Amino acid sequence: VDGLPPAAGLAANMIGVNKAIIAVNAGFLPIVMLNPKIVKRSGHYLAEEGCLSLPGERPADRYExxxxxxxDMDLKEHEQAFTGFVAETIQHEVDHCKGKLI
Structure with a gap:
């Protein structure tokens, strides 16, 4: 979006759309997830995250x-594992869908 810094992900409700939809930069192309639910997590750690909605960085509980x-956009069901920064970004955006800011 013009005028905004690059983002690793975006939740629909952060741009005024009251839907559980996230888009995450996974390297090559963004992954768009409708109704994402984290069903398994392991490797707890404390991250320092930034957010387009807030200045600076803040601590956040995350899982590796x-x-x-x-x-997906065709309403096909998926269950997929993620690790590292992509997993952290998904957790951040799912938090937004739940109304939680870091």
Whole structure:
């Protein structure tokens, strides 16, 4: 979006759309997830995260490995494992869908 810094992810409700939809930069193309639910997590750690909605960085409880159930844009169901920064970004955006800011 013009005028905003690059983002690793975005939740629909952060731009005024009251839906459980997230988009996450996974390297090549963004992954769009409808109704994402984290169903498995392991490897707890404390992250320092930034957010387009808030200045600076803040601590956030995160997990190194997660499994997410979601629907794609064709409403096809998926269950997929993620690790590292992509997993952290998904957790951040799912928090937004739940109304939680870091």
């Amino acid at each position: 490995e997660i499994t997410v159930k979601y629907q």
